[in-house]
Amino acid sequence: MLRCAAVTRVAGAASKTPIHDVSQLTRALHHLAITPSLAQYGFRASLTKSFARTLATEAVQTTVVETKVAKVGRPATKPRAKTAAAKKSTTTKKSTTKAKPKKKVAAKTKAAPKKRKVAAKKVLPKRKVKARSERQKTLAVKKKERDAIKALRETALIEPKRGPDNAWMVFMSEATKEGTGAVTTRVKEAAAKFKAFTPAELEHYNHIAYSNKDTNEAEYRAWINKHTAEQIRLANSARKTLQRRLKVKSPKGGKKFGRGLSPLKDERQIRGPSSxxxxxxxxxxxxxxxxxxxxxxxxxxxxxxxxxxxxxxxxxxxxxxxxxxxxxxxxxxxxxxxxxxxxxxxxxxxxxxx
Known part of the structure; x- marks a missing residue:
């Protein structure tokens, strides 16, 4: 009787036990069922059938509830990392499977840009150039000559102005500034005064003239040295060309150099070879x-x-x-x-x- 009571208690508590204790209960019931003292009462077959039924229903219900709870509240478990053996198996499978040859994709060739049609240039008819008249030709020749002379004068250089370096010129420069009236009358009056000068007055003007001569030479040398020897050489060559082109002659037949046409004196100039x-x-x-x-x-x-x-x-x-x-x-x-x-x-x- 005691064993029958234990069996009933175990069967009643089976429904209340959690799913992880079901295996322990089944082992206990099986042990009780096979005992020879309980087998005579016919508990073995009925107990096992009824208990198996209850266990199946309870197991199904508990599994459904646990899956719902895991989906709602429990965090999802991370998948386990593959072991080295699994990795090797995957690599061997990949190596054994033959790689399918990739289909050759034809390279897309860029279409050549379309050439824009260039409009043909309009060929304008040539304008008829009017023939120059004789007057225009002479004017063009004169202009060319003027331009050439202007360029030569720029190359020829212009030396600084010099003061009067003789007594007569010194007296004339003073007389023309002070006098009034026409220039010719002033020159005649100055010439009459210069002839009537005493030796002391002449000595005064000679002294001024010689001092001017010294200053003129010093200024001239300084001006020459400001330029290179090549510039002075080209200036002298340009002055010779101007003398030939201008063709200015004095009444006696000799060439009249004028200001800016006389050759420049430079100690650096080279003496030419003689035959x-x-x-x-x-x-x-x-x-x-x-x-x-x-x-x-x-x-x-x-x-x-x-x-x-x-x-x-x-x-x-x-x-x-x-x-x-x-x-x-x-x-x-x-x-x-x-x-x-x-x-x-x-x-x-x-x-x-x-």
Whole structure:
């Protein structure tokens, strides 16, 4: 009877036990059922059937409730990391499976940009240029000449103004400033006064003139040294060209240089080389054989002697000419910074050198 009461208590409490104690209860009931003292009462089959039924229903209900609670309140469990063996198995599977060859995708070629149609340029008809008249041609030539002369004057340089360097000019500068009336009448009055000067008055104006001359020379040297030797050389060359183009002549027939046309004096300028004939001529004139003979007649006699001289006699002068030419080229480059221009022998030098 005691065992039957225990069995009933166990069966009643089965419904109240949690799911994790069900396995323990089933083991206990099974142990009771198989005992020989309870088997005679027929509890074995009925107990096992009824208890299995209740256990099944209770297990189903508890599992449903637990799943609902896990979904609502419990945090989701993270999946376990794969073990090294699992990783190896996956890698071996990947290696065994043959990789399918990728389909070659044809590269998309960019379409060439469409060329814009360029409108054809309109060819305008050529304008007919009117032929210039004779007057226009002469004006163009004069303008070209004026421009050339203007450029030459800029290259020629303009030296500073000089004070009067003689007694007459000093007196005239004072008389023309103080006097009144026409210039011609003032000049005549000043000339009459200058002639009537005493020696003391002349000495006063001579002193002023010589002091002006010294200051003029000092200012001129300072102005020359402000420019390079090459600038002075180009200025002298431009002044020679202006003398030739302007063709200004004095009443006596000689060239009238005017202001800005006389050659500039510079100690840095290089003396040009002299020819063999010129060296022979200077030597013959210094000999004294042509004393009291006019210069023209002496030059004709010297020219005749040079023509009749033998090549051996001329060789000494030609050697002097070559040495002088080398000296000129050396000094020219050192002074002006470039070699001298090549010169073609003139007709006069060619005739005299033969």
């Amino acid at each position: 063999a004939y010129l060296k022979f001529s200077t030597e013959r004139q210094k000999s004294g054989d042509f004393k009291h003979i006019k210069l023209g007649e002496a030059s004709t006699l010297i020219s005749k002697e040079w023509k009749e001289a033998s090549p051996a006699e001329k060789k000494a002068y030609t050697d002097l000419q070559a040495a002088d030419k080398a000296r000129y080229a050396r000094e020219y480059k050192a002074t002006y910074g470039h070699p001298p221009p090549s010169r073609t022998p003139s007709k006069a030098s060619s005739t005299t050198s033969t």
